[in-house]
Amino acid sequence: xxxxxxxxxxxxxxxxxxxxxxxxxEQRFQVVAExxxxxxxxxxxxxxxxxxxxxxxxxxxxxxxxxCKTIKSDFPSTGIIALTIHDQDxxxxxxxxxxxxxxxxxxxSPDQLINTIxxxxxxxxxxxxxxxxxxxxxxxxxxxxxxxxxxxxxxxREIEVLGLVAKGNSNKSIARKLFISEKTVKNHLTNIFQKLxxxxxxxxxxxxxxxxxxxx
Numbered sequence: 225x226x227x228x229x230x231x232x233x234x235x236x237x238x239x240x241x242x243x244x245x246x247x248x249x250e251q252r253f254q255v256v257a258e259x260x261x262x263x264x265x266x267x268x269x270x271x272x273x274x275x276x277x278x279x280x281x282x283x284x285x286x287x288x289x290x291x292c293k294t295i296k297s298d299f300p301s302t303g304i305i306a307l308t309i310h311d312q313d314x315x316x317x318x319x320x321x322x323x324x325x326x327x328x329x330x331x332x333s334p335d336q337l338i339n340t341i342x343x344x345x346x347x348x349x350x351x352x353x354x355x356x357x358x359x360x361x362x363x364x365x366x367x368x369x370x371x372x373x374x375x376x377x378x379x380x381r382e383i384e385v386l387g388l389v390a391k392g393n394s395n396k397s398i399a400r401k402l403f404i405s406e407k408t409v410k411n412h413l414t415n416i417f418q419k420l421x422x423x424x425x426x427x428x429x430x431x432x433x434x435x436x437x438x439x440x
Contacts, residue, residue: 231257231274233265233291234307238290239330242280243307246334254343262286274302276341279324281308281315285359289318303344307332316355321428326350349427356426369393375437376419383410386437390429398433 230253232240240258247253257272259265262283265294269277274367277295292304304328306319316327325344328337329352337416340350378386388398395413399406413425431437 225252225364227254228252228341229272230275230276230341231255231259231265231268231272232278233259233262233283234278234280236280239280243337246337247336247341249284250338251337260284262291265291266298267425269299269302273299274303276303276326276344278305278307278341281306281310281319289315289322291437292319292324303343305340305424306322306370307337314352316351322436323434326354327355329354345353348423349430351426351430352403375435378416378419382412382416382419383437385409386416386419386428386432389413389416389425390432 230247232243232255234240245256247255256274257268258269262285265279277290279288283291287306287325288306295302295304303325304323305328306324307328307330309330311329319327326349328340332352343350384402385398388401393401395409396407398409416428417423420428420431424430
C-alpha cells in the first residue's frame with residue numbers, strides 16, 4: 225500500500241505533535257517532515273517532496289499565503305491544506321487563489337482532518353462547511369471572464385450558469401433568471417461538473433476562482 229506523505233507546517237510544537245499523533249493512527253499516511261517557519265517549510269518541501277502539506281497561515285517569517293504560492297509554483301502537484309484559526313474572507317480567497325486544495329479551521333475533528341487529506345490525495349477540494357457562506361459572499365462580487373475565452377470548453381450558457389452558481393443562486397433561481405427549466409439547469413450543471421472535473425457546486429466555484437473563469 226502506497227502511503228501519502230505529509231509535511232506539517234506550524235510554529236507551535238505542541239500543535240505539530242498533536243497532528244502527528246492523529247495522523248499516525250492512519251496507516252495510509254506518513255509524516256515525513258515538520259516545519260516551524262515558512263522558509264523551513266519551503267526547504268523541506270524541496271528536499272522531502274511530500275504529497276500533502278498541512279499549512280498554517282501565521283508563521284514567524286513568511287506567511288502561509290507566500291509559502292503556498294512558492295510551493296505551488298515549484299511543485300504544482302503538491303496538495304496544500306490550510307489549517308488555521310483564521311476564518312476571514314481575505315485569507316480564504318487568497319489561499320484559494322494561490323492554489324490550496326482545502327481550507328480547514330483548527331477546531332476541525334480528527335476524522336474530518338483525515339477525510340480531507342484523503343480527498344486532497346485523490347485530487348479533490350474541500351472547504352469547511354462553516355466557511356462556504358463567506359466564500360459565496362466574496363464570489364458574489366466577482367465579474368465573469370469574457371465568454372470568448374471559453375475556458376475548459378464551457379459553452380456561453382454554461383458560463384452563465386456557473387456565474388450564477390458562484391453567486392449562490394439555487395437551481396430554481398437560475399432557471400427563473402435564464403428563462404429555462406430547472407431540469408435544463410441540472411443538465412447544464414452536470415456538464416459543467418464533468419468539464420471542470422468536480423463533484424459539487426462549491427468545488428466548481430473554487431476552481432472557477434483558481435482558473436479565473438470568474439475573477440475578483
